[in-house]
Amino acid sequence: MKLVNSHLPARRAAWFSFLTLSSFLFLTLVCSQPTSAGPADTLRVNPALEELFVDPAFYSVLEDPTGRLTLDDVRQPARYRQFQAGNRLPTTTMEHPGAAYWLRLVIRAEGQLSQHWYLEMFDSHLNSVAFFPADGAAPTITGSDLPLLTRKFPYKNFLFRLPLQADQTQTYYLRLVSSSKTTFLSRLRTEQPLAIHFQTEYGLLGGFYGVLLIMVVYNLCLYLFIGEQTYLRYVLYVLSCSLVFLSEDGLGFQYLWPEYPALNELIVAGSPILLLLTFSYYARQFLDMPQRLPHFDRWVRGIVFMSVVGLVIDAVWLHSGWGFWFYLLPYGLIYYAAVRVWQRGQRTARFFLLAHALVAISVGFLILRKLGISTFTNTATVYSMNVAFVIEVVVLSYALGEKIKAIKDATIRAQDKLVKQLRKKHLVQGQLVDQLQRNQELKDQLNTELEGLVAQRTDELRQQSDTIAAQNRELLQANGLLALQSAAIEKLNTELQRDLQEVKTARVLSKEVDFGEFSQIYPDKDACLSYLANLKWAEGYQCRKCGHEKYCDGREPHSRRCTKCRYVESATAYTLLQKCKFSIIKAFYAVFLIYTHKGNYSSQELSRLLDLRQGTCWSFSQKVLEAMRRRRHAPDFDENEGWTHVLLDATSTEPEESVATETMVQE
Structure with a gap:
């Protein structure tokens, strides 16, 4: 019975996900029926119509693998007959990234039109779009590879005005080039529905990004006040998702970087990779995978790393358009981990499962669009990911709060348990005190009895003590004399x-x-380094990189390593002996001789005494003289100070790059 109950939550989650997916698919099927527009290959508009979906049956496509065909070429009878109706193509997508596709629209205006008509291309990531009006006017050439200023209408999607003439049939051509697989989805709208659509779409998108901004600020404030790292990881995840949406719906290119198409391409390619990294970074800590599923967590990290490598290779070199498949395996593993964590008792994991079930449905619609299956493509499915992500953001923010509350409750329970243990301990201590008091009473009684016996024995020993005391006095006098000596x-x-x-x-x-006598005071290199380190850090240690005051011993003798930034500083660093090329004992003696003779010590004599080359002695003498000069002009200079203060001069030295490079090489 216990085993059956442990699987009930998982079964309920599976049934809930199945019912949610079935309901969403049913609503999508109802909303996704295309609008009929007229006979086989001609779109017919009249004053009663306000908008029209361009069904694949009403446009023709010609693929140009070379990309060299011009408008005059495709109008030639031979090329004209090569156009294929959209509903007769194997797939309604641009199957070959980089190739040029010519799209032909035949539109007839029935009657006198009261409003202007516009053609809107839904995909904002088309690299090159050339629109050729039927009246022979100059073509509009734009695309995501060009700045936003090349568009006549500064809109996130591609929008073109159709100069339709009453009771005339006109043919419009579009030349499309895309670096990834995409569809030919488009819609015809008049001015009033277009304006209403703009207000509705931008209002909803503004609300969507407003919710994201509120959640970012809210969770960031929680992180700053509480210090829980999960909130910071969640903020990074929401920001990366916002970047994905800004690049996907085109609002980023419209408002944030309209003059930088190369940056737009980089964000379009890189934001999904960043999303995968931040999602795994956040989800692993939210689900406590390193603690609850340590072995599985290592597999997840490896799969995420390989998926990121595959995405980078596809984005930089392959350009296959199938990179979204790299997301399925890591997302599936994390979702499976959430189920296992929920089964093991983490209640907040159910919010994770609920939120990402809706996201998985919307991602399914996105994959269908990428594959060219436009059966479910409509406004509801296109923006389903936005709705799902808003729900996910709200649910996961609440889940984070529940998780922190659960941790707080667990802490309170642990504290209550500790208080009970302390009370028991105090009770035991009270009992122990009572026992000690009874023991003390027994001890006092025993002491009283012993005192009587001791008094009797004391009288007997007093007489013997007097004799011994006399002998002790004589011994004390003798010991006093010896002690003084x-x-x-x-x-x-x-x-x-x-x-x-x-x-x-x-x-x-x-x-x-x-x-020789000087070497007795400083007998070896270790004694010199020890003296120099004590002199250098006499007022306390402080890291030169970060200002930290805690240190530990480095690998080199008497060096110190910062416990915060790990920067290692040797005893000779930033002193007169940094990068010295001969023995530190000889260097000490040289500084002593030059200082005590007030700089009047020849390099020849120094070379003879230290057994060094005269050039080496002369160079070192100049450094010591310069250090003495700076020391005399120092604000804290004292005429009675010792010669060793000159060793701390570091003005003429450069900061050490590594302690390992600073060695004392005896010449």
Whole structure:
């Protein structure tokens, strides 16, 4: 019985998705019947009509693989007879991206028309569109590869005015080129329905993007106040979806980047890839996949990565138009993961399943349009993704709130459980205190009895103690004399060691130290680096890249690594010894000699003492002299300061690129 109940939520979700899909398909079938317009291949308009859907039976198509045919060429009888009716084509799409397609419309105006008629092409991503009026006027050449200014009407879709004449039959040609598969869907409208359509369409789209903006601001504020990363991931997902819609419906090219068609092509190709990345980035954390399904989560990440690679290859090199198939597998895996997470007890996953069930239906309609199946194509199906996404945004925003509320409730329950445990602990502690008090009473009683026995024994021992005390006094006097002698000897040793150190230091300061004696103070490279590091960071460590004050030891001796940005700074970085080419012990001694002789120390003598080339000694002497000069002009200069302060000069050095490159090479 327990096993059957565990599958009930999944069955209910499946039935709900099936009923939703069936209802949506039924409504679409009812709304998708095309409007009849007249005889076989001629569109007939009259004053009683206001708009007309261009059914495939009322236009003819000629494919030009070479792209070199002109209007005069396609009007030739031989070419004219090659046009095929749209309803007789294998598919009503432009099957070969990059090829030119000539679209022929024959329209007859019956009676005197009171309004102007316009032809609207639904696909805003046609790369090149050339409209040839029947009256022989100059053609209108535009397309998504050209700026919006090339269109006579600054509209997201391609809109052309038809100069129809009363009781005349006119033939219009359009030359279409697209880099992806698309349909020939279009509609004829008069001025008044067109204006009403503009108001309705832009009003709905404005409301749609307004909802998206509100949700972005709302979830961003929640992230800033709460700090929950899921809200930030959701904001990125909504922004990428907005970019997809702006590129898909053409509003982005109309309002945001009308003068940059190349940018429009880049966004059209790249926004779906960004959508896949942000969706997987958000959905995995919302469903807690790394914690609940760790092995499956690794598979999802791998599939998403391979799908992104496939989409990039298709967008950059293949241009097959079938890139949308790369979305099905990662989306399907994430939806399956949501079902499993729901079965394992995460209640908010049901909102995820509900929201993306509607999105999956709208994506199905989009795929049908991409495949050239226009049976279900109408206003409801074209904008079904917008409606589904608004519902998804609202539902998932509510789901995020429910998830945070569930986490809060779980935290409160954990706190209540902890409070109960603390109360039990206090009760046990009270019982323990009572037991200790009883033990103390027993202890006091026992002590009283023992005191009587001890008093008796004490009288017996007092007499013996008097004898021992007399002997102890004699021993104490002797120990006192020995202690005084030991203290005097220890004091004398301490004074001798201090005097010896002071003598060495005095000799260093009085220029009487040779290199051998100097090496006893700084015996090796580690001692020099240790002294330099302590001198350099005497007032505390602060990262030069980010200003952080916490550090750990680097791989190089006495180097320090920032715990925030991982920047490593060695002891010699930004000092006079940075990038020094000989032993640091010799460098210390050279600085000591030059400083104590106030710069009056020849490079020949320095070369002889340090066993280095004179040119190396001269170059290093110049650096030390320049550092001494800058030090004397420093605001914090003290005439009594030691020679080691010169080591911290870093004006003449450049910042180190890596600690590994800063080595001390003994010449």
